[in-house]
Amino acid sequence: MQKLYADIIVDITQEKLDRTFQYIIPDRLREKLEVGMLVQVPFGKGSRTIKGYVIKLTDTAEFDLSRLKEIQEIVTDGLGPQSRLVRLAAWIREQYGSAMIQALKTVIPVKKKIKAREKKSIRLIMDREKAVSQLEFYRKKHQAARARLLEALLEDAELPYELAAGRLNITSAVIKALEEQQVIVCSSEKVYRNPLKGEMAEGQHISLNAEQQAAAEGIIRAWEAGDDRPSLIHGVTGSGKTEVYMELIAHVVENGQQAIMLIPEIALTYQTVMRFYRRFGERISVVNSRLSDGEKYDQFERARNGDIDVMIGPRSALFTPFQNLGAVIIDEEHERTYKSETTPRYDARETAIRRAEMEGARVVLGSATPSVESYYRALEGQYSLYQLKKRVREGELPDVCIADMREELKAGNRSIFSRRLLELTEDRLKNGEQVMLFLNRRGYSGFLSCRSCGHVLKCPHCEVSLSAHNNGKLVCHYCGYEEEIPHKCPSCGSAFLRGFKAGTQQIEELVRKQFPSARVLRMDLDTTKGKGGHDKILESFLNREADILIGTQMIVKGHDFPNVTLVGVLAADLSLHAGDYRCAERTFQLLTQAAGRAGRGERPGEVVIQTYDPSNYAVQAAASQDYEGFYWQEILFRSLAGYPPVSGMMAIHGTSEDQGQLELAMEYLKKLLDQIGKKNQLSIVGPADETVYKISDVYRKVLYVKHERREMLIMVKDRVEQYIEMNQGYKTINIQFELE
DNA sequence: AGCACGCCGACT
């Protein structure tokens, strides 16, 4: 198994060297060398010795053998944050299947030019008179480049390095020469930009209530007793999880360690950051998507240098290169933004647990509606579980009412608003209070349901809703099952089988028609496109510049509107029948969140959930804010239908511009899987079209593999990867793996 | 990034 050659990346932070170089592995290192190791190699003309990371071990030389050099040495101190992250990248590659270089790039940001400008500068150290004569001297000697540089320096005594290299076309040789002649100095002073510029004093301490205290102390005691399991904090909305996080972070910092707090991108509000800033002062930093790559790199650099103790940010902040990481906290752990949508499709929660394991740190997950898999693990004992059941401000829970839309139809109401919702909206408008109308479109896939009995057309094999396609057929996105669209409801015989036309724009029109005097705001992808459009809309609604806010999930994320006393969920069914096994979970989370938006001020709130399926457990449990109740129903469904977390599941995504080739390839893969599966009791589902089966002329198909044990699925993935590598016919087809 | 190579103008 020992390989002959190694692909090595020498300096990832340098854009031009951002690729691999192949080296020969000498006999004496062949046994020891592993992917992720830091090694010394001869590089460039003159073979100066530099360090590089091993990316891949291979037996095939992709380069003219006579030009390959040998690896010199394994660098023993592969213990810095950088090399730990490289090992994490190797794990990501292994786990989620991608090229090592891609994994590496997600873990270590590439230094961009922006950085150099801020960092390196050239300063004139000669006094003016002398410099002028020096300039004369260069001119006489026809040393154009030196003259050019000195001339520029006489205008501005200090120049950014990049400007010199760029506009003045000066090379490093020239700068070196002038440095030797003691005309200039190069300072590489690091000018970091702190995204939080000095506001407020630090050291503010908040006292915790009994429940918060118990959770924080319990976790710390477990840590000190050597319990390195991740902790899950299940805290109802408004129970003050953030205070617990801060307490834990303070503990970590006091021990001389650092902490990372992950938050879903959209939830990163100014208020949250300020709360941390007040507690921890200058020693925190924030990264978000608005930061340029250079700025992000700077913040990571600050962490590497030990200038900060706490990093707050989305998924990618997990890779902050701290020297001595103590804890990773993941807030709103159920959010799907923790799963990367691009290769490698890593899951930040799993990756955090892996990183913590490698570096001796702890992981804390928190949510008001924990994901089913996390709660399952907590109950299994893989995680330790802490509950926060009380709201900090003893606010009353909103009154939730479920409007049965089938009854509305029977009573002759064919509009999208139930009578209850209309009545309450009118009441709020009269009192000058605000209303939010929520359209939970997420995951909507075009299912068909009977408006008179609520029956939804489902796949007979997979227990998920079928989606209507343009070709007049109903399709299952797991196994590919198809049937003709029926004319009558198979359950009650009614002809009222309909899809949902779900668009915020149409809803806006209908609302305006229904309430001509109300001021209406709409918030969706269209209206938030511009810079800060998102904040602008929320702010104007907060300032009561509108009476009704219509929007998708983005309106229910963590914002407080004290004057909102009514929340209407227009069609709970939209996400409920999304055609994947997680739709009930998603619906429960969305509805719980939406309900949490009502009555945040002094007046109690009311919530109306409209649905054709009022007895559905996700709707019922959300209405009564009963997480446990929901969980047990859901886990029952998952174990009966063989879905995660009870069973392991892996998706194999195939994409290609050639539809025929793709179909063929996926069928072959299925056969291969069948073969592997004979001995191992794999269950194989599909192949089927993806929910969106074609994106910009690229066809997409998916195959699912299920097995009780996850390790088995990883083995299957390795086998399939090997198979693909051997078969050149797969060149036009891209295969990706996703473990659930 | 750092290094060498080849080009080009200036001067022994």
Add this chain to the structure above:
DNA sequence: GTCGGCGTGCTC
């Protein structure tokens, strides 16, 4: 001719 600076391109 040769010396030395300058810009370009490559590095397994």
